[in-house]
Amino acid sequence: MKRLTPSSVLLTLDPGELAPLFEGRPGQSVTFCLNVDGQECYRNYNLVNTEDALPQVAVKQVQEGGVSQHFNSAIHVGDVLNVAPPEGDFYPEDLDDAAHHLVLFAAGSGITPLISIAQHALRVRPDNKVTLFYSNSDARQIMFRERLDRLAASSRFEVFHVLGDGATGEDLSTGRLTGSKVKKLLSQYTQGLPNEYAFISGPMGFTETVVNGIGKTANPLPYSTFSFQRQRHGQGADKIRPTTEVILSVGGLKRTIPNAPQHLTLLEAADRAGIDMPADCRSGICHRCKARITAGRTTSAELDSPTKAVPKGHILCCQQRPSGDRLELEMD
Numbered sequence: 001m002k003r004l005t006p007s008s009v010l011l012t013l014d015p016g017e018l019a020p021l022f023e024g025r026p027g028q029s030v031t032f033c034l035n036v037d038g039q040e041c042y043r044n045y046n047l048v049n050t051e052d053a054l055p056q057v058a059v060k061q062v063q064e065g066g067v068s069q070h071f072n073s074a075i076h077v078g079d080v081l082n083v084a085p086p087e088g089d090f091y092p093e094d095l096d097d098a099a100h101h102l103v104l105f106a107a108g109s110g111i112t113p114l115i116s117i118a119q120h121a122l123r124v125r126p127d128n129k130v131t132l133f134y135s136n137s138d139a140r141q142i143m144f145r146e147r148l149d150r151l152a153a154s155s156r157f158e159v160f161h162v163l164g165d166g167a168t169g170e171d172l173s174t175g176r177l178t179g180s181k182v183k184k185l186l187s188q189y190t191q192g193l194p195n196e197y198a199f200i201s202g203p204m205g206f207t208e209t210v211v212n213g214i215g216k217t218a219n220p221l222p223y224s225t226f227s228f229q230r231q232r233h234g235q236g237a238d239k240i241r242p243t244t245e246v247i248l249s250v251g252g253l254k255r256t257i258p259n260a261p262q263h264l265t266l267l268e269a270a271d272r273a274g275i276d277m278p279a280d281c282r283s284g285i286c287h288r289c290k291a292r293i294t295a296g297r298t299t300s301a302e303l304d305s306p307t308k309a310v311p312k313g314h315i316l317c318c319q320q321r322p323s324g325d326r327l328e329l330e331m332d
């Protein structure tokens with residue numbers, strides 16, 4: 001365990017003989033099942049280790065009490081934790097097929113999926129380049145400072161800090177990131193080439209600001225966003241992928257997702273549509289997202305999660321993807 005900032009900690013996990021199950025890909029996350037104050041809690045955290053090292057997560061304390069404080073003050077070296085294997089498809093694997101300039105936008109602990117992407121990109125191809133724009137309220141909140149300094153020793157990695165308290169003294173790097181600042185940063189640090197791709201990670205308002213700024217440029221970059229477990233891919237990625245109309249009945253109330261992308265799990269599709277679906281672990285453990293199929297079919301998301309058996313005719317929405325033209329589901 002290592003303290004990263006006054007309010008965040010880095011945990012290294014040792015899965016022992018289960019190590020092959022925990023070989024995550026860039027941008028993936030693991031789910032912890034913890035007992036906090038007598039309550040069973042599930043929380044999902046991004047892996048931040050390099051691919052040849054033991055799994056690591058970084059947890060920032062976001063409030064008094066609760067799981068993030070538990071990680072920051074009640075977990076000790078040698079504790080045994082329940083953790084499900086990595087999952088997630090934030091990083092499009094075909095990015096590795098050619099040299100790219102990855103442009104990363106992170107706010108606060110939103111750095112966690114992006115640090116693994118930066119490490120991977122620099123390692124997997126000697127012709128990749130990474131530029132990180134990292135926004136924090138002040139310099140003390142910068143997570144992974146040492147790692148970022150180490151990466152910055154390479155001419156292929158550049159980090160640009162944006163600090164809310166104005167400590168840098170320059171306009172573009174001071175205060176909140178706005179759409180017009182994003183546009184200016186992109187005009188200075190990118191060239192509008194087809195091999196440029198952006199990843200955005202932080203609170204919903206931050207990702208919307210950056211997406212808005214990208215949209216103001218003459219040649220908007222393709223991008224993926226990561227915001228509170230809600231992931232999406234920009235620049236028409238869904239338009240070329242098949243979709244399903246999903247009718248969801250939760251406690252008797254019907255909601256429709258007209259175009260649920262077939263590459264997302266049903267839970268991710270509901271997230272994206274703004275539908276609050278019952279769910280805790282997002283990893284096939286708690287069964288809170290169990291639904292009965294009343295019409296249509298699904299396919300398995302093949303997430304390698306330790307799923308318990310579900311009753312016949314039922315599925316777990318965090319483990320299945322929609323299939324066919326129409327799917328109807330019922331949840332309690």
Ligand code: FES
Pocket residue numbers: 278279280281282283284285286287288289290316317318319
């Ligand atoms: S959310 Fe826990 S099993 Fe799906």
